[in-house]
Amino acid sequence: MARIAAGTAGCVTLGTAMAVCVASAIFLAAAPPRQWQRPVQHAQAPGGGPLLAAAPLDATSNSSSSSRSFTIRNDRFMKNGVPFRLISGSLHYNRIPPDLWADRLARAKALGLNAVQLYVPWNFHQPRPGPEGVLPFEGWRDVAGFIRTAGEMGLLVLLRPGPYICAEWEFGGLPAWLLQQDPAMPLRSADAAFLAAVDAWWGALLPQLAPLTYERGGPIAMVQVENEYGYYGGSKPYLRHLADLIRQHMGQQVLLYTVDGASLLPVAMGSLPGRGVLTTVDFGPTTDVDKAFALQKSFNPPGRPPPSVWSTTPAGSRTGGSPWRIPRLLTWRAPWPTYWLPPTALPQSACTWQQAAPTLGPGQEPTCSRSWDWCSSCQASAVALAAGRAATAAAAAAQGHSGQQQQ
Structure with missing residues (x-):
């Protein structure tokens, strides 16, 4: 680890x-x-x-x-x-x-x-x-x-x-x-x-x-x-x-x-x-x-x-590419880059979701069947999920702001 x-x-x-x-x-x-x-x-x-x-x-x-x-x-x-x-x-x-x-x-x-x-x-x-x-x-x-x-x-x-x-x-x-x-x-x-x-x-x-x-x-x-x-x-x-x-x-x-x-x-x-x-x-x-x-x-x-x-685990190890939150030391990597292999060292086969992203509630995160590290498809799904949540939150905030102005 x-x-x-x-x-x-x-x-x-x-x-x-x-x-x-x-x-x-x-x-x-x-x-x-x-x-x-x-x-x-x-x-x-x-x-x-x-x-x-x-x-x-x-x-x-x-x-x-x-x-x-x-x-x-x-x-x-x-x-x-x-x-x-x-x-x-x-x-x-x-x-x-x-x-x-x-x-x-x-x-x-x-x-x-x-x-x-x-x-x-x-x-x-x-x-x-x-x-x-x-x-x-x-x-x-x-x-x-x-x-x-x-x-x-x-x-x-x-x-x-x-x-x-x-x-x-x-x-x-x-x-x-x-x-x-x-x-x-x-x-x-x-x-x-x-x-x-x-x-x-x-x-x-x-x-x-x-x-x-x-x-x-x-x-x-x-x-x-x-x-x-x-x-x-x-x-x-x-x-x-x-x-x-x-x-x-x-x-x-x-x-x-x-x-x-x-x-x-x-x-x-x-x-x-x-x-x-x-x-x-x-x-x-x-x-x-x-x-x-x-x-x-x-x-x-x-x-x-x-x-x-x-x-701590490194960025991307189980967080879909989240940065290390350390002062003066920020990096953004998905699981880990390697010299010989393509972008990540994680093989893309035999990876299935244990939970379907649409069923997740607020604050819940998807998990990869690989358990320790996420493959690229899981990362992509996690990024899409996070983006969707961000868009929903932004829309809700905008709607609330609009309602306040009308009042």
């Missing part, structure tokens, strides 16, 4: 699983290099100043690791004891050729970001069961190398190791061999067989990344537990197992967080209040922001939640 957040001493995170962060410079993560894609070495505004000065960009200071800390206090992120505004964008190493990692990270920094967040797709690293099924952490799979490169550029990292990641990635990153072993295996649960597979996978992955936590001198500032789990299940033993496993491998000081939809049930199902795990919400551009933040705050202890940490 996409990520976006903003606010004083809060967190700004931008992007989707396709690395659609903020602008085409990030979106073209996997596009063949062209002349205009040369690495950004010194991004400057006219006059020689920095291109953007929205937040400090020094994620890795020269201070000793013993004095380094990334925590939350008094509703603020604190980096080395100093209030810090986290501005993060999604950038996925597994969708970017390794020789372009530095280039894309430089572009992210030039956009004003001071952090990147990344998923780790399990099936990308372990396509076969057993220890021998874990491919070497090198080349395109050198996730630690990507994180080190981010740190060298002065970027913090928000790590999202799953085990389920969604990310518009095959099976949400879960390896298919889980179901080959047991077609009835309860995935994303405290099932013993599933947890054994997760333990083995994270036992190979997390020790590679533990030296890169912020407290140990690396750039990893936060680690996400699962991903929107409240939409799927509510097994607290499962979530506790994951949180404990992360801390076992990466240290007790690492800052953990969950992300769930900004509704009571998903947050209640997918969060771990009272376990020192930050609860955050995600939502789209039509969500009531105040209500979403109030819900988020209610699941965190006093002084714990930075005032504006949230995630």
